[in-house]
Each structure stands twice: as structure tokens, then as C-alpha cells.
Amino acid sequence: MIMSIRHLVNSRIAATICAAWLCVLPTLSVAQNAQAHAMQPAPDLDLTINYFNRELTPDGVLHENSYEEKMQRRSGHVWTRRVLPNLTAGDTTHPNHEHKDFNHIVLPRHITFDGKKISVTFINTHDRQVIDIAPTEYENVNFDGSWLNAYYLIDPKTVAAMPVSQRASTVANARWHEMKKNGLFQRVLWNEKLLIPLIIETGDQANTFFQRIKVSPNAKLAKDLPWLNQQGYAQKEYSDFLD
Numbered sequence: 001m002i003m004s005i006r007h008l009v010n011s012r013i014a015a016t017i018c019a020a021w022l023c024v025l026p027t028l029s030v031a032q033n034a035q036a037h038a039m040q041p042a043p044d045l046d047l048t049i050n051y052f053n054r055e056l057t058p059d060g061v062l063h064e065n066s067y068e069e070k071m072q073r074r075s076g077h078v079w080t081r082r083v084l085p086n087l088t089a090g091d092t093t094h095p096n097h098e099h100k101d102f103n104h105i106v107l108p109r110h111i112t113f114d115g116k117k118i119s120v121t122f123i124n125t126h127d128r129q130v131i132d133i134a135p136t137e138y139e140n141v142n143f144d145g146s147w148l149n150a151y152y153l154i155d156p157k158t159v160a161a162m163p164v165s166q167r168a169s170t171v172a173n174a175r176w177h178e179m180k181k182n183g184l185f186q187r188v189l190w191n192e193k194l195l196i197p198l199i200i201e202t203g204d205q206a207n208t209f210f211q212r213i214k215v216s217p218n219a220k221l222a223k224d225l226p227w228l229n230q231q232g233y234a235q236k237e238y239s240d241f242l243d
Helices: 002-008 014-021 030-039 135-141 147-152 156-161
Strands: 045-056 062-074 077-082 109-113 118-124 129-133 174-181 184-191 196-204 209-217 234-237
Touching: 109 147, 118 135, 129 135, 147 156, 156 184
Parallel strands: 129 234
Antiparallel strands: 045 062, 045 209, 062 077, 077 109, 109 118, 118 129, 174 184, 184 196, 196 209
16 A cells, blocks of 8 residues: 555645545545535635655665646636746647657646536647547546546545644644544645645655645736637547557
8 A cells, every 4th residue: 555655646636645545535426526616616826836756765765856837726727737847938848759649747737617527638739739538538647537626736625624733824814734544644734715725745654755735826817818729729539649
């Protein structure tokens, strides 16, 4: 089990999966997702998200990595993109990959929810393509199928089920929640006004692995919504890129 948890540390949904593994809450159905979303109106946000991962292997080698993402949250929409080096503005392809390849890590991801159905697409602006992901293929693109985890980064009910920590918060409208079980821990600094975590820390008490997600809300909202700029884009499916 520890090996599988360590593997999850390197994914964008490691924190929420670890929370589920700690048995905080069961996975919600689409209907439950819809009900919970209706009960939790949340403000629009533009976010910068920094991920830091550390792992100490059994042979004593310490691995560390970090990366940054941008996220736009609007009613029914979540847009995320990895911040990549050495790319010209608007270019979402990796310089070491041919354009015909599909790489879900470097392409922006657009998740929508209309109250009943979740839709997941990736956008290739270079080749002007919208790539649709079927639910059976979510695992291949590192999506857990939860609208709540996408929209709030961690399900608010999961946070509410975690005990409030004695750890002091210096941020207005935010307080720490903490869960420990079976040698694992998760700590969440939850902003009760913005309905978003500001920090998620996940790891084990033996200090062999640790992940820290830091969320920074932008002061102003962008007026440009990238999912509205796809006129004339070709519609593709994930299967079109398989050998």
C-alpha cells in the first residue's frame, strides 16, 4: 500500500486520493456531485498553484520535484494549464514533442459540468484541436471523475469531515484541518470565504514522502476566458491518438 501511495504523490490529485484512502468520505456519484455543487455556490477565481513533491527511496535516494499550474474557476467551468518554460505566448506544445502527439500534461484541460454531466477536453491551440476524453479514459489523463475535486481542488465535505487543527492560521477566513491515520497525514488550510484550499500537505509520519500544494488566488479575474476562443477548432477524440 505504501508503494501505491508514493506513486500517487506525483499526480495532481494525490491529496484528494490520499484523503479518500484515509477513509474520510466515500466517492460521490454524479447525482451527488450535482447536489453538492448546488449546495456550495463559490466565487469565481483565478489561481496560481504550486506543487512540491519529495520522496526518500528505500535505497536512500532523495527525489524532489516541483511545478506550477494556472487555474480559472467559473460557474460550470474549470480550466487548468501547466506553466512551461521556453514557450512563446499561446503555444501549448512541448518543444521536444511532435504536434501529432497527445500529451495531457502540457495541454490545457477544460472540465465542464452542467448539473448532470461532466465533460473533459484538452485544447491544442497550435493545431487548433479540441480533444474529447470519454469517461472510460479518465484514468489515462489523470482525472478522477470528480467535479468537486476539480472545482474546489478538494471536496468541501472531505474538509468538513476532517477535525479542525490547533495549528494557528494567519490568513483571514481560513483555518487548518488535519487528519492522521495509519502513519499517514493530511493537513488542509481551507479558506471558508473563497471555498478553496490555500495549502494541502500530504505525507507519512516517517517522512519518506511529502507533497505540498500551495494555492494563491489572483487579485483580479481575467476577462479572457480561453474556452470561448475555440471557433474553427477540429473535434478529436482520445482514441484518435492511439497507435
